Amino acid sequence: MILGILASSQPAAAGDYESIATVTVGSGGAASVEFTSIPSTYSHLQVRVLARSDRSAGVDIVSLRMNNDTGGNYADHLLYGDGSSAQTDVNTSASKINIQRLASDNLSASIFSGFVIDILDYANTNKYKTIRYLGGFDANGSGRIGLGSGLWQSTSAITSLKFQGLEYSSNYKEFTTFALYGIKSA
């Protein structure tokens, strides 16, 4: 697991979109990427991802847990296209949010998936937490693009995000990057 290092030692500057932490996976790979001690001073969070798995048997799945909750408190819906048809997927009472398929070692070496994940009103203690995302990859003959939503059934403020759930005990490849941003409202 790689932990995000918070850039909290720097004074806040004017602006409404700020970089909180970034993790870039090194040559050894990483089974998961985690951001901890996320401050509650923003309105929303955004995670921007470029990632690849070392699974060689097929594509992988990236998934997300909040506050290390491993209970069946998650749900998600996905609308995706694979170049042939549009399809949907759903998970309920799940132990994590399945984000989307991830490019992996069954594809050409330089192909990575891109994701933009929005985590809305993450510090609110009166609501369950909702995320939305856009993500996918193209591999010049195969690929997948998806739009999804996810739910964490908890009113706790989100203080950590763990991207793991690589379904096949695989690792994120070198050069995978997860960047966490905070968005402020007026």
Added chain:
Amino acid sequence: MPTTYEPIATTTLGSDTATVSFSSISGSYTDLVAVVGNISATVGNTMYCRVGNSSVDTGSNYSYTEIFGNGSGASSTRASNTSNGLLCGDTTVGMPTGTSYATLIFNIQNYSNTTTYKTAISRYSSPSTVVQATAALWRSTSAINVIEFRIAPSGSFKSGSTFTLYGIKSA
């Protein structure tokens, strides 16, 4: 924490224009986001984005996978080894040519790295015709420092279309 979402350049078309380019893009950001609004075209063809280093790549090094819904159903298609560019707009009905306008949000992650091929993910909305999402690939490990929006096989963006390029810096 510094502000990290910065406008790099904006172009609002004063006349019909075949291509809109951003060049000499600094490599100092992590991601690029292009926001294109008031999109209207002289011909109802498809919007693409070519990218490159110093000059745009006109070779058959692009591909994409898209999903779209048009009010009747949802479908997914792809193209491989195309020279048109990274798909931005509608491949079925085509771009709006009248008084309806489309919007595009176009993301390129880690655009200046020299290790990976470049993946773009985008959302295109044309309220009168289609909503669409796309993953597109440029098969090059070169850093991107020029991008060009175009309509293929022919056509121009109409006057009033706005193109803004943002850079996002990570910690």
